[in-house]
């Protein structure tokens with residue numbers, strides 16, 4: 001029997017959605033190994049959130065202390081590693097968010113554990129779990145076996161449906177925190193949240209994205225996004241040109257999204273862009289060039305000038 005420890009993420013007084021996708025991944029490992037899922041919840045003043053997680057039928061271990069107020073990996077990692085040891089956890093995982101990517105490698109180092117990042121699914125039989133993960137911008141899927149007794153992983157949230165609430169809640173346990181704030185070499189300098197009326201890119205049901213074809217004019221992209229209640233994304237070419245903010249970038253070195261509808265306008269469809277959006281349920285491409293590679297993966301393709309097609313689409317959406 002092996003325990004699976006999933007690290008929860010929270011913000012604004014609530015558990016982040018990504019946690020429930022990571023939880024589902026943990027539950028799949030537990031099913032394969034016959035183990036039990038535990039959740040680590042760390043922060044300051046987070047005890048009340050323990051019950052929200054326990055509702056999913058998992059045991060929640062809450063480390064609530066002032067030193068854990070900010071998501072500083074240096075402070076959080078020893079608490080998680082000690083908890084993993086105390087539970088005899090065979091697997092420790094989290095969502096592959098900015099925080100998960102920062103924190104879990106430190107946890108792995110402390111546990112002397114091998115790690116698989118951006119995991120898309122699991123394989124293996126006979127109780128051993130292998131990790132399926134993308135390589136070369138998602139053009140190759142590797143089946144990775146981790147040889148160390150403890151295995152650490154981050155999961156791509158778009159690949160796992162969120163966990164469902166259970167009939168019977170799990171227990172909530174307090175975790176002692178012995179981290180000495182004065183020993184930390186990392187200091188929290190501030191947090192500047194980007195406030196937007198639009199949905200968060202990685203959580204949006206619809207994304208409208210623009211590329212170099214916009215020539216820096218995103219008005220048509222943003223107007224269609226607003227008509228659809230969508231988030232706005234961009235190719236790296238648009239971001240590198242300084243036309244739009246960094247956090248709009250979709251792709252291998254940007255965000256990975258899998259909305260129900262992805263509209264790519266003036267984007268050629270380079271493999272590095274596809275790596276971040278090809279899991280979308282329906283892909284619509286608008287491009288002047290009929291030979292643009294994006295049409296090879298699009299469900300609907302429109303060979304058109306985006307400056308004419310997008311306002312026409314937005315007008316139809318508004319009229320409907």
Ligand code: FAD
Pocket residue numbers: 210211212213214234235236237238249250251252253254255265266267268269270271272273276286287288289292304305306307
């Ligand atoms: P282009 O390739 O220049 O395409 C512009 C398209 O717009 C063309 O197809 C053109 O026909 C069309 N067009 C022009 N005018 C119009 C119009 N009026 N109406 C309609 N269509 C029009 N890229 C990413 O996007 N995300 C990443 O995360 C990423 N990571 C990378 C990592 C590495 C290591 C490397 C090497 C590259 C990465 N790239 C990434 C860059 C990627 O290779 C491409 O250069 C980039 O995606 C191209 O952006 P684009 O499609 O907007 O521009």
